[in-house]
Amino acid sequence: xxxxxxxxxxxxxxxxxxxxxxxxxxxxxxxxxxxxxxxxxxxxxxxxxxxxxxxxxxxxxxxxxxxxxxxxxxxxxxxxxxxxxxxxxxxxxxxxxxxxxxxxxxxxxxxxxxxxxxxxxxxxxxxxxxxxxxxxxxxxxxxxxxxxxxxxxxxxxxxxxxxxxxxxxxxxxxxxxxxxxxxxxxxxxxxxxxxxxxxxxxxxxxxxxxxxxxxxxxxxxxxxxxxxxxxxxxxxxxxxxxxxxxxxxxxxxxxxxxxxxxxxxxxxxxxxxxxxxxxxxxxxxxxxxxxxxxxxxxxxxxxxxxxxxxxxxxxxxxxxxxxxxxxxxxxxxxxxxxxxxxxxxxxxxxxxxxxxxxxxxxxxxxxxxxxxxxxxxxxxxxxxxxxxxxxxxxxxxxxxxxxxxxxxxxxxxxxxxxxxxxxxxxxxxxxxxxxxxxxxxxxxxxxxxxxxxxxxxxxxxxxxxxxxxxxxxxxxxxxxxxxxxxxxxxxxxxxxxxxxxxxxxxxxxxxxxxxxxxxxxxxxxxxxxxxxxxxxxxxxxxxxxxxxxxxxxxxxxxxxxxxxxxxxxxxxxxxxx
Numbered sequence: 255x256x257x258x259x260x261x262x263x264x265x266x267x268x269x270x271x272x273x274x275x276x277x278x279x280x281x282x283x284x285x286x287x288x289x290x291x292x293x294x295x296x297x298x299x300x301x302x303x304x305x306x307x308x309x310x311x312x313x314x315x316x317x318x319x320x321x322x323x324x325x326x327x328x329x330x331x332x333x334x335x336x337x338x339x340x341x342x343x344x345x346x347x348x349x350x351x352x353x354x355x356x357x358x359x360x361x362x363x364x365x366x367x368x369x370x371x372x373x374x375x376x377x378x379x380x381x382x383x384x385x386x387x388x389x390x391x392x393x394x395x396x397x398x399x400x401x402x403x404x405x406x407x408x409x410x411x412x413x414x415x416x417x418x419x420x421x422x423x424x425x426x427x428x429x430x431x432x433x434x435x436x437x438x439x440x441x442x443x444x445x446x447x448x449x450x451x452x453x454x455x456x457x458x459x460x461x462x463x464x465x466x467x468x469x470x471x472x473x474x475x476x477x478x479x480x481x482x483x484x485x486x487x488x489x490x491x492x493x494x495x496x497x498x499x500x501x502x503x504x505x506x507x508x509x510x511x512x513x514x515x516x517x518x519x520x521x522x523x524x525x526x527x528x529x530x531x532x533x534x535x536x537x538x539x540x541x542x543x544x545x546x547x548x549x550x551x552x553x554x555x556x557x558x559x560x561x562x563x564x565x566x567x568x569x570x571x572x573x574x575x576x577x578x579x580x581x582x583x584x585x586x587x588x589x590x591x592x593x594x595x596x597x598x599x600x601x602x603x604x605x606x607x608x609x610x611x612x613x614x615x616x617x618x619x620x621x622x623x624x625x626x627x628x629x630x631x632x633x634x635x636x637x638x639x640x641x642x643x644x645x646x647x648x649x650x651x652x653x654x655x656x657x658x659x660x661x662x663x664x665x666x667x668x669x670x671x672x673x674x675x676x677x678x679x680x681x682x683x684x685x686x687x688x689x690x691x692x693x694x695x696x697x698x699x700x701x702x703x704x705x706x707x708x709x710x711x712x713x714x715x716x717x718x719x720x721x722x723x724x725x726x727x728x729x730x731x732x733x734x735x736x737x738x739x740x741x742x743x744x745x746x747x748x749x750x751x752x753x754x755x756x757x758x759x760x761x762x763x764x765x766x767x768x769x770x771x772x773x774x775x776x777x778x779x780x781x782x783x784x785x786x787x788x789x790x791x792x793x794x795x796x797x798x799x800x801x802x803x804x805x806x807x808x809x810x811x812x813x814x815x816x817x818x819x820x821x822x823x824x825x826x827x828x829x830x831x
Contacts, residue, residue: 288355288365294398294405295458295779297345298352303377304366311364316352317391319377320345324387326376328428333435336428337390338442342397343408343426344375349398350407393598396467399446400454400721403809408450423451439692441596441668443723452747455666455723460781461521461773463487463530463549469773471784471802472521472532472554472831474508475824481512485532485547485554488802490775490817508547509557511536518589520661521771521831522600523549524560524636530773532831533560533602535589541565542587544602544634544641561602561634561641584608590631592661592670594647594690599636603661603672604644606630609653627653631672631688631696648672648688648696658709662716662725664702664745664752665689672696673727675705675714683709685727685743685752703743703752707731711765717772717781719757720744720809727752728772728783732765740783740805740812757812758805763787771830780807784817788825800825 291298298316305312323344328337351367351374358366370377399408406424413420413427417434420427426449434440434448443455461469468491476483485508511534519534529549534557536543543562548555565585588605595601610627630649634641660673664687672688685703688696705712711732719726724745733739737760743752767788775782783805789798799821805812 286355286357288358289352289367290355291349291352294349294353295456295777297349297395297398301348301352301368302364302366304358304360304369306369306371309361311360311362311366314377314379316348317395318379319348321383321388321391322377322379322381323348323375324391325381325383326378328387330384330386332428332432334386334390335435335440335442335445336431337386338394339426339431339445340410340428341387341390342394342399342442342446343410345391345394346399346405346408347375347410350405353405394442396458398456399450400456401450401452402454403721406450418448421449423449425449443663443666443668447666453723454721456721456779457723458777458779459774460717461530461771461775462528463554464489464551465527465529465549466491466551468777469775469782470530471771471773471775472530472549473786473823473828474519474532474831475828476511476513478513478827481510481515482507483509483511483557487549487553490804491777506553507556508554509534509545511545511557517542517587519829519831520589520591522591522593522661523598524591524600524602524641525638526597526599526636531600533589533591533600535587535602535604537587538562542604544589544604560636560639561644563644586655588659590659590661590672592663594633594661594670595635595694596667596669599638601636601670602634602641602644603647603659604632604634605659606632607653607655609655626651629654629657633694645694647690647694648699650699656709658714660714660716660727662727664716664725664727666722666724666745666747672699673714673716674699675709675712677709678704681708682706683712687750689750700750702746702750703727703754705729705731705741705743713765713770715770715772715783718745718779719781719807719812721779721807722747726781728757728781730765730768730770730783733760736764737761738763738765738768755810757807757810758814761814767825769825769828769830775804776806780809782806783812784830786823786825786828786830789819789821797824797826799823800828 301316303314328340368374410426413430415429431445447453459467463470471488474485515537517535524531531549532547534545541564544560545557546560547557586607590603593600607629610625632644633647634644658675661670664671669690674686676684683705686699687702688699713730715728716725719742727743729741740758742755742757769786771784772781785803787801800823801819802817804815804817
């Protein structure tokens with residue numbers, strides 16, 4: 255059955271299997287298997303489709319099947335975000351039945367997972383797959399949905415074209431989704447959350463530098479005298495390691511950045527190829543610049559300049575780094591990297607902190623009034639091969655020099671938000687968020703929580719530790735002199751408040767002797783931790799190198815396990831990303 259959308263949107267077919275879906279929960283699994291797919295994280299490679307015209311069953315490449323369903327069920331002029339959420343719904347509808355067989359057989363007794371008609375989803379192999387449909391499928395291919403932790407059947411109906419007119423928690427309404435995009439600027443993830451209740455938006459493999467589907471550990475070593483930076487990428491994927499050898503390729507020089515010129519470094523997929531890249535903000539002779547080291551199957555590529563700005567004198571972000579005496583004190587710059595506009599490419603957030611210094615008064619003139627302090631975030635949007643002009647997205651009349659800055663999608667709308675940790679006079683740390691919006695700006699900063707430990711006694715990261723599709727604030731906090739505890743502030747399902755959960759007991763790990771990074775090393779959609787642990791020195795004072803440790807997330811805890819040790823990895827000059 256085909257239904258035309260109002261406003262010139264192309265024809266849509268209705269998935270009647272979705273119409274039969276009860277509001278109380280998804281259909282129950284059959285008692286046997288057909289395709290017998292088992293993974294709810296990796297889509298099937300093929301699916302068995304009953305062809306109504308011939309009465310026979312065909313085995314179809316699953317990606318081709320989803321593209322042809324999109325060609326039949328969705329019009330080509332729907333907004334990109336609506337097509338993307340439609341691609342997820344169409345894929346998971348069939349994926350569900352490739353796992354949970356309903357017992358369908360054709361006249362020859364061959365089993366099938368789905369039918370090619372509107373009883374399930376319309377599959378017509380003669381339909382041409384247009385670019386918009388193929389792009390929507392490609393962009394969302396690794397994404398799956400959960401209700402909490404439960405993989406479910408994603409129904410959908412046509413709707414009436416009013417954004418929130420039909421919401422029952424189990425079905426996507428197609429025309430309504432189009433209206434949500436046009437009225438509110440919703441992205442695919444936000445659309446899915448509007449229509450499917452208690453939703454987790456699962457994207458496995460965060461932090462994947464090599465493209466093997468698993469999160470990796472990038473290790474950068476900096477020569478103190480020259481600033482020459484070499485990089486290695488380590489993966490937990492056994493199959494990938496077997497292909498390239500047990501160890502990564504020989505470390506290669508990827509940048510030359512003296513530490514007194516490094517203003518910030520952060521990871522993100524800036525070119526949109528599905529592999530994580532490293533971005534660094536550096537001080538130049540006449541301003542600042544953004545350099546990118548792209549991820550690749552063989553490791554990190556050498557740094558190339560994507561953006562530069564001639565500006566006022568800058569000082570290092572790290573107060574422990576000596577200030578170049580030839581550069582007068584002035585504005586401090588920091589870096590926060592995230593996909594602020596939700597286009598699938600990470601952007602550079604350049605934080606500019608002006609402390610409000612009083613200008614020098616000539617001779618015996620009275621001192622001029624001090625400039626008011628201000629902290630601002632300018633967003634340089636990625637085009638895939640460069641950053642555009644940095645535009646002001648947020649500012650606050652405050653000197654936040656002592657704060658830490660991160661980026662992550664903590665509210666689950668598909669856009670990165672700005673996370674700021676600020677010391678409190680009481681000795682704790684304020685956990686604050688400036689949420690992004692569809693207009694390319696950020697809302698005023700709000701406090702989402704308070705960590706009762708001082709900022710200099712914690713190490714914060716932003717990643718999705720509990721696999722609900724919302725980034726969490728992961729805090730490694732110092733406990734005494736030689737112990738730590740990992741606390742996770744989980745992104746809220748509603749409102750503007752983190753929920754706090756201890757992910758570990760107190761661990762006998764040195765806070766001062768350990769550096770952390772995060773990626774989905776197990777490929778299960780949950781962010782894990784990597785730790786580089788200083789092994790100390792031997793009796794003769796020689797460095798013993800570095801231990802590398804996994805902290806695997808279960809969604810409620812981190813499980814610690816050793817990975818490998820390297821006597822040649824000098825901890826003092828080595829940094830994980």
